[in-house]
Amino acid sequence: MTHAVVLGASMGGLLAARALVGFYDRITVVDRDPLPEDAGHRRGVPQARHFHTILLRGEQALNGMFPGFTEELLAKGALPVGFNVDARFVLAGHPMVRVDTGAADVQVTRPVLEGAVRARVADQPGVRLLPECDVVGPVLSNGRVTGVRVVRGGVEEELAADLVIDAMGRSGRARSWLASWGLPTPAEERIDVNMVYASRLVRPAEPFPDKLVLVGPVPGRPTGFAFAAQEDGLWMVTQVGMAGDHPPTDEAEFLAFLKRSAPPDVQDAVAAAEPLTAIRTHRFPASLRRRYERLRGFPPGLLVFGDAMCSFNPIYGQGMTVAALESEALRRCLEDGGADLARRFFRAAGRIIDPVWQLNALGDLALPEIPGHRSPSTKALNRYVARLQRVATHDPVAARAFIRTIGLLQPPTSILRPDVLARVVVGGVRCG
Structure with missing residues (x-):
């Protein structure tokens, strides 16, 4: 019998556990929180009260792991949103032209999404969820x-395991464990x-024409918002x-802050909407990447997954999709056997993370308010992206390339394709 223990039952841990199915006889997923059977909020996921999205590439991965998953979410009230058909994007101050880019997302509140994934994982053969376990x-x-020590019901016990995965998010402790072992x-x-x-969450007073309005920060105004349709007629x-x-x-100040970035129709819709929840906040101090793929040695029997390896700025909405891609990568590594698993998985995950990290860093460092080193290449790329976004206000080819890139459907190099580059250089071709 082989046993794997996954530390953390949030999205990263659940997707890591799904990758292990069929390779380990028993898979135990440990979490300190009670794990509700319904779509309830959990203390360990404070960000759950804010806008979340599964991009099309992540949706494809989830359907591969859980056949019919999109249909299940839709039955729970989730909404499929086409970019830029049902969605309105204003990026770097430029409204993107309305054109079908082939990119999309599924919009649903985080508790409903995570609850659906958790139920699917719990139904997998050999999987056991172990809540309220430190x-x-x-x-x-x-x-x-060879295992992990946990405290359950005030009693410490050891779970023997052939593999332990740290999927405890930004608070993942693998780095401190390595240090304590002198590694x-x-x-x-x-x-x-x-x-x-x-x-x-609000309920609009009357129907709103789009399913998503997203406005990003700009230099001099490092603020933005998402106004997004959710299940049951709710909007986030x-x-x-x-x-x-x-x-x-504060209620009045919340609306005043929105006026700094929102167009008038969104301001009016939010002001007239029925508030359904209190205003909740969540702090995100820094994007953080731990370069496990560069270590020359790593103890067998341990892996790091998801946000414990790289925590992206959530403003770009790519974190859960990256975790789904890491799950696919881990499964491919396991198909090639267990030898040297950590090195192979970290390198595979690094190839997934690299372009997303670089793209997000470009977006962050385009704001002079964000501290950080800006190399000549970073400055040049940001000038190019700024021009691309201006051109994408009227050029469908430029808009399609940019939206599909940030949607992880194609690599960042796609925005430098000759057909896109030519349009950016000459200022684009206006739609008729």
Whole structure:
């Protein structure tokens, strides 16, 4: 019998557990929270009260893991949203031309999404969810991780395991465990965005024409918002402020803050809507990447997954999709056997993370308010992207290339394709 233990039952941990099915006889998913059978909020997911999205590429991965998953979400009230047909994007101050880009997302509140994934994972053969269980730390024996110590019901016990996965999000502790064992630790990269979300659910007074309106920050105004349709006729209003320019929770000030970035129709819709929840905030200090793929040695029997390896700025909405792609990568690695698993998985995950991290860093560092080194190439690329976004206000080819890139349907190099480059250089071709 083989046993794997996944630490963390949020989206990253659940997707890691799904990758293990069929390769381990038993898979135990440990979490400190009670795990509701319905779509309830959990203390360990404070960001759940804010706007979330599964991009089309992530949706494709989830349907591969859980056949019929999109249909299940739709039955729960989720909405499929086509970019830029049902969605309105204003990026760097430029409204994107309305054209079908082939990109999309599925919009549903995080508790409903995570609850659906958790139920699907729990139904997999050999999987057991172990809630209300605090992690003490892995057991290292003769240079190999052989299990993990946990506290359940006030009693410490050891779960013997052939594999332990740290999927505890930004608070993942694998780096500190390595240090305590006297082993090399991964280098860290961070971008200090000093961001706060403020969100609430509302019910509009009358139908709104789009399913999503998303306005991003611009230099001199590091704020933005998402106004997004959710299940059961609900809408999420999520405001974001970076570099210390944070949205308030006072009712009047919340609406005043929205006026800094929202077009008049969104301002009117939010002002007239029925508030259904209090205004809740969530702080995100920095994007953080731990370069496990660069370590020369790593103890067998241990892996790191999801946000514990790389925590992206959530303003770009790519984190859960990246976790789904990491799950696919872990499964491919396991198909090639268990030897040297950590090195192979970290390298595979690094190839997924690299382009997303670079693209997000470009977006963050385009704001002069965000501290960080800007190399000549970064400055040149940001000038190019700024022009591309201006051209995309009227050029469908430029808009399609940019939206499909940030939607992870094609690599960042796609915005430098000759057909796109030519349009950016000459100013684009206006729609008729």
